[in-house]
Structure formats: structure tokens, C-alpha cells
Amino acid sequence: MSRSEESERLFARAVQSLPGGVNSPVRAFRSVGGSPRFMARGHGPYLVDADGNELVDLVCSWGPLLLGHAHPAIVEAVRTAAGLGTTYGAPTEAEVVLAERVIALFPSLEMVRFVSSGTEAGMSVVRLARAATGRRAILKFDGCYHGHADALLAAAGSGVATLGLPDSAGVTPATTADTIVVPYNDLAAVAAAFEARGGEIAAILVEPVAGNMGLVPPAPGFLAGLRTIADDHRALLVFDEVMTGWRVHPVGAQVLYDVHPDLTCLGKVIGGGLPAAAYGGRRDLMSRVAPSGDVYQAGTLSGNPLAMAAGLAMLEVLATSDAWARAERFAAEAADGLRSEAAAAGVPLTVQRVGTMFTAFFTDAPVTDYASAKATDAKAFGRFFHAMLDAGVYLPPSAFEAGFTSAVHGPTELDRVLTAARAAFRVV
Ligand SMILES: *Cc1c(COP(=O)(O)O)cnc(C)c1O
Numbered sequence: 001m002s003r004s005e006e007s008e009r010l011f012a013r014a015v016q017s018l019p020g021g022v023n024s025p026v027r028a029f030r031s032v033g034g035s036p037r038f039m040a041r042g043h044g045p046y047l048v049d050a051d052g053n054e055l056v057d058l059v060c061s062w063g064p065l066l067l068g069h070a071h072p073a074i075v076e077a078v079r080t081a082a083g084l085g086t087t088y089g090a091p092t093e094a095e096v097v098l099a100e101r102v103i104a105l106f107p108s109l110e111m112v113r114f115v116s117s118g119t120e121a122g123m124s125v126v127r128l129a130r131a132a133t134g135r136r137a138i139l140k141f142d143g144c145y146h147g148h149a150d151a152l153l154a155a156a157g158s159g160v161a162t163l164g165l166p167d168s169a170g171v172t173p174a175t176t177a178d179t180i181v182v183p184y185n186d187l188a189a190v191a192a193a194f195e196a197r198g199g200e201i202a203a204i205l206v207e208p209v210a211g212n213m214g215l216v217p218p219a220p221g222f223l224a225g226l227r228t229i230a231d232d233h234r235a236l237l238v239f240d241e242v243m244t245g246w247r248v249h250p251v252g253a254q255v256l257y258d259v260h261p262d263l264t265c266l267g268k269v270i271g272g273g274l275p276a277a278a279y280g281g282r283r284d285l286m287s288r289v290a291p292s293g294d295v296y297q298a299g300t301l302s303g304n305p306l307a308m309a310a311g312l313a314m315l316e317v318l319a320t321s322d323a324w325a326r327a328e329r330f331a332a333e334a335a336d337g338l339r340s341e342a343a344a345a346g347v348p349l350t351v352q353r354v355g356t357m358f359t360a361f362f363t364d365a366p367v368t369d370y371a372s373a374k375a376t377d378a379k380a381f382g383r384f385f386h387a388m389l390d391a392g393v394y395l396p397p398s399a400f401e402a403g404f405t406s407a408v409h410g411p412t413e414l415d416r417v418l419t420a421a422r423a424a425f426r427v428v
Helices: 005-017 072-083 093-105 118-133 187-200 222-232 305-320 323-345 370-374 378-390 411-427
Strands: 039-043 046-049 054-057 111-115 137-141 179-182 201-206 236-241 263-266 277-281 350-354 357-361
Touching: 054 411, 072 305, 093 111, 093 277, 093 305, 111 118, 118 137, 118 201, 118 236, 118 263, 118 277, 137 187, 179 187, 187 201, 187 222, 201 222, 222 236, 305 323, 323 350, 323 357, 323 411, 357 378, 378 411
Parallel strands: 137 179, 137 201, 201 236, 236 263
Antiparallel strands: 039 046, 046 054, 111 277, 263 277, 350 357
């Protein structure tokens, strides 16, 4: 059993000054029970918590840490940038270079705008899509997350899904009335929504590989089907690749599946572990963004020099090494290993993986949408999570989140993960 007294002390203090003791809900362990570990530092594939426990990190800050913690190239880049001043509120060369790199990688991108979070990318892309099409509605998928902008915090209503319902207190029904929510991987539902409101729909927003309901790949033909429906109705197709960018493929899902969206959101990996995100796409669309166009969007720290330096260092390492292939190999080996350990213990487990992202669902059936994700045994996951944590492995603290690997996870960590899993599957 790992000690957690110091984390518990910090959490007791934290709940007095931070809602729920955290600054982002999933960190609080509510869905697995218990009290969250507070982290003191990270190195390579490891997190070290406040009690000094060294944990194999399979969260990787929810995606950004494709090179692990404190990678020398990124630390050096940030240090150098910090010495030159941390923010200017004026343009820099690094923004231009990172924009050019990202545009060169993603076939559908002709221009990008940097922002500081995936949430900003999601809300801005909706504004742009509405302006460009002159339409008000957007279509999203149940269980897909696009940040916490009001219009995107919509849940599926019952029956014919033509009207989204607020998915958070404080979101008004009027705000979500133009958000249509349908099940993931359900092209017929998309077609039906376009039958009903096609002329009003500005854009389809989709996680091209869903990561925010646990890892759920697109069914064969799903993304191409969305492209066709969008084209037929002159709506825009938006891929939210905030999570999938550099994670499901060395570039992104749009290359992996060869389906090209009109607009793309990026985040997480793009900032190399610092706060940066972006949205981009066709030049005619992006030219609508202020100041070249009439769609207002701004940010004090957008294109921040430290974040640009970290992002550039990240992309440089990825472009000049086998880092991505190593991260994927570890993910594949971990997924295979978890499958065989579960099978040996007689535990029903479905491990879904694309590239460097994976989820171990406690079920014997494939998970294809949010309903089937919610039907898995989340209580068993909670027990598994805590057994793994006690054995020194930090999994996402929720049954409905993806795990992430890095280029610096190797044989030692694989052995630790699978040895822990062997014991953990016996207690679930
Ligand atoms: C994480 C995430 C976001 C939100 O990004 P933040 O930087 O947390 O605001 C949006 N979309 C997807 C697909 C994400 O995974």
C-alpha cells in the first residue's frame, strides 16, 4: 500500500479554498472514490506524489506529455524563452514558425489562430462556422467533449434528437436549443437530424476518435459519411483534434482516416505541456477571423512565447526521432498485456486503443458510443484503479477517460503496469 497522508492533508486544505479541492473536476477522484493524489514533480514516465510515491503515469496530463515529464529539449526551450521575457502582448517569430509547422503537417489547414485552451478553440470555431454559413445550429455527439463553452455543454434530449438540453447548471435552454446532440457512430441519426433541420445546421463537430467517453474509435465509414452529409447540406465539418492531434497518428485522425474537415481544433500536445491550443482550416474561412474578418476573437496570452517554444520543441523532437513510434509501441504492448492479464483472471475486459491512447472498459462487448460506455462496469473500474494506484500506476481516475502513453515509457514501466494489473484483476 502506498502512503497518502500528505495528499490527504493537502486535499483537506484544498477543499477550503478551491471548489471540490481542484481546478478541473476529474482530478478530484469523484468517479473512482477516495481522495486525489497531489503531485510534487514528474520525471520521464513517472509522477512523484506529495508522499514521495513514484507512479507510472498513464495520464500524461491528459495528452500533452507525449515525451514524458520534463523532457530536456522542452525544459531547455522554456528556460531560454523565459529568460527573454514571458509575454509581450505583441507578435513574435515563434508564432509564425509554429503556425507554418502545423499547417505543413495537417492537410486541411491553410491558416491557424492560436488560443490558450481547447475550450477557446471549440467556442471560437462554433462562432466562425455560424458566421461563415449564416446558420445557427450545430450538431455534436453525445459523450464528445469540446470544452466547456455554454453551447457545447449540451446533452441529448429523449426521443428525436433535434434539441439539446443544458448539461450544466447555469447553461440556459436557449443556449443549447441550437445544439443538436446525436449518438456517436450513428450516421442514420445524423442523416435524420439533417432531414429535420438541415438548412439550419452550420457545422458538425466531432472528436474523430472519441476520447472523452473513454476511447471509442469511429466505425468504418463514419467520418467519411459525416463528410458526405456535411457536403450535401453545405454544412461545415469540424474535427476537434484537441486530444487526437499527434496522439492517434503522428499527425492526426484526419490523416489516419483520410477524411479532411473544413475546420480543426488542436490543443494538448501542440503546447508541449504549456497552455496552448489552436483552431484552423480553409483560408477563406479563417480569413473571417478578426482582424482580417468580422468574427471577433482575441486573447491576452494567445501565442504565448513560452508555450510556442515548448510546442516547437515538441514538434521538433517528434519530427526528428522515433518518439511517436515508441509511444505507440508501449500503448500496444500495454493494451495487449492488459487483455491477457484480464483473460487469465477471468475478468471481462475490452481494451480499445488507437495510436497512443487507450481505454480498458470493464465489459465483454465493444464500446461504440456513450450509451455503451455508460453500460460498462464503472464500479469494477474504480476498484481496479485503486489497486493499480496502490501498486504505483496512475491511471485516469474515471472509467470514461482515455489513458495516454509517452515515448519514454519502456520495458521497466510495462513490467510495472502488468505486474500491478495481474494482482489488481484479482480484486475487481
Ligand atoms: C481537452 C479537450 C478539450 C478542451 O481543452 P481544454 O484545454 O481543457 O480547454 C476540447 N476538446 C477535446 C476533444 C478535448 O479532449
